[in-house]
Amino acid sequence: MLAVAAVTATGAPVAAGGPGVRIGLAAPGAGITSIGPVGPGQVTASGAALATGYVAGTAALVRSYYPGLSAAQVVRRLELTADPPGTAVPSPEVGDGIVSPYNAVTTILPQESGGQPSDYQATSAQLR
Numbered sequence: 001m002l003a004v005a006a007v008t009a010t011g012a013p014v015a016a017g018g019p020g021v022r023i024g025l026a027a028p029g030a031g032i033t034s035i036g037p038v039g040p041g042q043v044t045a046s047g048a049a050l051a052t053g054y055v056a057g058t059a060a061l062v063r064s065y066y067p068g069l070s071a072a073q074v075v076r077r078l079e080l081t082a083d084p085p086g087t088a089v090p091s092p093e094v095g096d097g098i099v100s101p102y103n104a105v106t107t108i109l110p111q112e113s114g115g116q117p118s119d120y121q122a123t124s125a126q127l128r
Contacts, residue, residue, distance in 0.1 A: 002075050005094055006030060006051035011085070013093040014046050024075070025082055026094035027054035058101045065105050081107045 003021050006014040006029020014030045029051030036043045055078065062074050069077065081104045082097030090096050 002055065002078075003095070004048055004052045004055050006046060006048045007094060007098055011083075011094070011098060014048075023090070023093065023095035025055055025078060025096055025099045026085075027051035027058075027099045029054070055099050058099050058104055061101055062104050077107075077109060078104055080109060 002024040005023045005026040007026045008014055008030040009028070011026075013026065029048060030046045031044055032046065032050040033042055033044045034050070035041075058078060059074050062077055063069065066074075066077070078099055079096040081100055082095075083100050083103070084097045085091040085094045
């Protein structure tokens with residue numbers, strides 16, 4: 001399990017878990033525009049629940065590039081490639097840092113077998 005905190009565009013914490021929760025990562029979670037929960041239209045909101053979607057999407061992206069990784073290895077990759085908070089890691093507000101989709105996919109981690117990104121490239125049929 002990975003607890004996620006929300007941050008603003010400048011990296012300032014917005015929302016985190018409750019008391020006693022160790023934050024693992026942070027992600028954008030302030031002023032996020034999404035579809036409305038009911039009816040047509042959109043809603044702009046803030047909070048850790050919105051940041052969690054960003055982390056989940058990054059985890060899915062990592063799994064698509066590194067299909068052999070376990071869930072624990074994906075979490076570890078997200079933690080190791082996060083943008084550091086500028087303070088001691090882990091930070092109580094943002095954990096190991098702000099998740100970075102680009103870093104999570106492109107960084108070569110020596111502890112993973114082979115250490116190279118996969119050759120995966122979606123074909124046009126896969127994108128439909």
